[in-house]
Amino acid sequence: MARWSVLSPHEHEGVPLTRAAAEAGVSTRTAERWLSAYRRHGLAGLAPTPRSDRDRRRIRPELVTVIEALYLKRPAPSVATVHRKVQEIAAGKGWTAPGYTTVRSIVRALGDPLVTLAQQGTKAYQQAYDLLYRRESQRSNGIWQADHTELDILVIDPEGKPARPWLSVILDDHSRAVPGYALNLCDPSALNTALALHQAIWTKTDPAWHVCGIPEVLYVDHGSDFTSRHLEQVCADLHIQLIHSTAGKPRGRGKIERLFRSVNQLFLPGLPGHLVHGVQTSVPKLTLGELDGLLHAFIVGDYNQRRHSETGEPPQQRWDAGGFLPQLPERIEDLDLLLLTVPAPRVVHRDGIRFQNLRYLDVNLAAFVGEPVLIRYDPRDLGQIRVFHNGTFLCTAICQDIADATISLKDLRTARDRHRRQLREEITARHRLVDELLAVHQAATPAPRPARKLKRYRND
Structure with a gap:
């Protein structure tokens, strides 16, 4: 430290202050000031003191406001553009124009939330900075989420042409397990939702996939398929509370969005027809049915069994925890109401x-x-x-x-004969009833008198 080198060890060796200042490269007046501060406050007196005008810009407050207003316009201008316009305004007013560095520091001090709201709009601001209410279920089948996404892959449609499939998914909020899904080549519809929900609720033929039951809450967005009166009726019949996310604000649904990223990032890469940023990387070869089989294996054998980074447990294991018995409809026919086609x-x-x-x-x-x-x-x-x-x-x-x-x-003949026999029995029963009614009627009717014999003449 230059200040300490002036005072020590010269102060104790009888070295003149002028010589010590010359050796340190400072003026004698500065050395005297340092010595006085040292004698009053010790080493603390030699610590640098901040300038009284530190963090104060030597620029008119009006120009600061102008710079901020120019930058908070849409579309977002560059700092250089703002600097040029400020120079023009300052010249017209006769003010001292700020330099580029000053303009840049003022722009950077605005803060990202304010800049995002001004330059990108309310929606972008809400997505990035609005405080969220995040729904959390404390048990399996407490809340299910449903949504659709277009997969980053091309498959071969029935006409032999490449097509991009849609995935409809049901996700258990508590465990992150997938109880049901549906793959389709058409845009999201009530049918896709119905098929995925039908599979999610009913028991599976795959013994490794035993996530099922009727949820307490179904949480969806405001898509037309999720706002259909039919889905409302189905939820009412199955005693499911249907909750829609705030219109235009599908936030708080990041759990199912994360599942979609897992499918696109972990499952699809390497498959023929995979799309990277919309660009085809290989020739599509899979049909929709073949992709469905591969996706089934990924969800059941990989995703549901892999440790989830947020919950710390595999989704299937977390869903099973507690040993609860899922509520199921009495018959699968009761679920056919969900098949909207x-x-x-x-x-x-x-x-x-x-x-x-x-x-x-x-x-x-x-x-x-x-x-x-x-x-x-x-x-x-x-x-x-x-x-x-x-x-x-x-x-x-x-x-x-x-x-x-x-x-x-043989079964068909047996059924036909049985039905024919039933019809004959019905015919016989009706004939018997008619005969009985006729017999009663005849018994109640008096017998007719015998006809008188016609008299004849003696000569006949």
């Missing part, structure tokens, strides 16, 4: 129900030939359809051409 009412023909150029048959249809029915189906599995008659579930009809199950000719 309902074709025009069909008629049961002698060869079954015709739908999508396929023929569906079940032995229970033998009693309804010629009757109008309503069918519901899963577009991902056209091997079977569910048949309703007058609002009541009738049977599950299968297409033997694509389904694993078959109906034997």
Whole structure:
């Protein structure tokens, strides 16, 4: 320190102050001031003191306001643009123009929240700086979230053309486990939501995937598929509380957005047809069904089993914790209300129900030939359809051409004979009733008098 070198050790060695100041490279007046401060306050007196005008800009307050106002315009101007305009304004007013460095320091002191609101608008500000109310469920199946995303991959559609699929996902808020999803080539719709929710609620055929049940709350945004009256009715029937996020502010739903990032970043890279920033990196080869199979394996075997960085537990393990029993509908037919695609009412023909150029048959249809029915189906599995008659579930009809199950000719003949026998019994019962009524009527009617014999003449 130059100040200390002036005073020590010269002060104790009888060295003149002028010589010590000359050796330190300072003026004698400065050395005297330092010596006086040292004698009064010790070493603390030699510490540098801040300038009284530190952090004060030597610029007119009006120009500071002008600089801030110019920079807080949309579209965002550069600092150089603001500097040039300020120089013009200062010259017109006869003021001293600030330098570029001063303008830049004033701009940087504005703060990111103010700049974001002014230059990018309210939405950007809310996304970055608004305080969020984050919903948190304390138990599995307490809150489920539902949303859609367009995947960064191309698949081959039924016509052989590349297409970008949509993923609809149901996510358990507490565990982060995925109970259901749906892949489609069409834009998000009520059908996609219904299929994903149907799969999420009902038990799975895969024993490794046992996330299921009816949630207490379904948390969705304001998409048209989530605001349909049908979905509201379904939630009311299943006693699910339907909650929509604030319109135009789908924030607080980062958990499901994080799942979408995991799918796009961990699952899709390396697959044929993967898109990187919208650019195709390889030739698409997968069909939608093949991608569905791979995604099923990723969700069940990887995502649901991997330790989650926020909860510290694998989603499947966290969902299982507590040993609770999920609430389920009594029958899977009760969930068919969620299948929003309902074709025009069909008629049961002698060869079954015709739908999508396929023929569906079940032995229970033998009693309804010629009757109008309503069918519901899963577009991902056209091997079977569910048949309703007058609002009541009738049977599950299968297409033997694509389904694993078959109906034997013996079963069909048995059903036909049984129905024919029932019809004959009804006919016989009606005939018997008529005969009984006629017999009672005849017994109640008096017998007619015998006709008088016609008198004849003697000569006849």
